[in-house]
Amino acid sequence: MTAPERPSDWFVTGGSGGSGAPDAPRVYCFAHAGGDPRSFLAWGTELGDEAQLVAVCPPGRGHRAAEPRPTLEEFAEGAAAAVHARESDTGGARPVYLFGHSLGGLVAFETARRLRDLPGLRHLFVSGISAPALAPSRRVLELAALDGREFAEQLRFFDGFPPEIMEHEDVLDLLLPGVIADFRMAAGYRYRPAAPLNVSVSVIGGRDDAYLHADKMRKWTDECRTPPALHWVDGGHFYFRDKSPKAVTDLLLDAVRADRHIEVI
Known part of the structure; x- marks a missing residue:
């Protein structure tokens, strides 16, 4: 994997919360189609000091609007290389979590595939998206x-x-x-079979999301070494916009705390 010339271009941080301690776990977030990556930064107040929230900004979006838009595979390859480069300061051991909604969930999955050798990758959260093999x-x-x-x-x-x-x-x-x-x-996007992911995977869907069906969600099992956790939450496709981001941030915090507990033991 080739590191990008300016990995910092891929990331947006900020906000009053979610900055965490210097060595806090990082949550990399991937937006839905047409979504502003910066919209995730408002979730930082829910994470407090327990994790750093990082929005992933691909070419052609946000502050990179003038750059050519990538294919989905190029997006995942560039994001994975940028995460690798950023996490090199801890030897790749800092706890890392990926979250993506809808299109962002598919990109986060492909990014996780390319981060198999990152020791700190702990958990993939995908939201509002059927199993990749169906895309x-x-x-x-x-x-x-x-x-x-x-x-x-x-x-x-x-x-x-x-x-x-x-x-x-x-x-x-x-x-x-x-x-x-x-x-x-x-x-x-063209799905290509590969070895199942070794990291934990959580799949989140809105109960009123007309795009999702239970059978399509269950096929995520084919992509995971251990069965993924399936969470149905109140709301539609944008359940976190209709209700509260806590449907996601509570799951993120549960994972961060559980991993921290294991490390202490």
């Missing part, structure tokens, strides 16, 4: 072929743009290109 779904392929207002209308299935956005064409025109580009990234 891309027919619905994602169909949606990725659309443009403009037609795309925005069909995005409703994924709890897409709220009504106030749909009513303002100028705002919609500003947001649509990034979401469409990410859906086309997802449509270009």
Whole structure:
């Protein structure tokens, strides 16, 4: 794995919480299609000093908007190389956790595959996404072929743009290109079988998420050395936006505390 020239470009940190102690575990977060990686930083107040929250920003998004957008595989390869480079200060032993929602969950999975030799990788959390072997779904392929207002209308299935956005064409025109580009990234994904992950895996889904089905979620078992923990939570596709990020952050904190307890013993 080749380290990127500027691994820091891949990461965004900040906020009043989630900065943790200098040697605190790090939680790397991957956003959904069209999502702003910085939106995760607000979750830092829930993590307090127990973990550092780091948002992963790929080329073509956020402060890297001028860079060419990668394929999903290129995104995962670059993110994994950047994490490797950043964690080299502890010899790769610092506890590391990955979280990704929807498209971000698929990227986080592929990143975890590329971080098998990172000693500190402890847990992968994937949210709002069916098993990778089922991707891309027919619905994602169909949606990725659309443009403009037609795309925005069909995005409703994924709890897409709220009504106030749909009513303002100028705002919609500003947001649509990034979401469409990410859906086309997802449509270009091609699953390749590989050895199951050795790390613990938690799969999170909203009970009212029309995109998810229990059978599709259970197939995550094929990707894990030990059976993944499946968590159904209240809400739709963006359950953490509808309710509270605690549905995720409580699980993150449970994992961090459990690992810390094991290390003490």
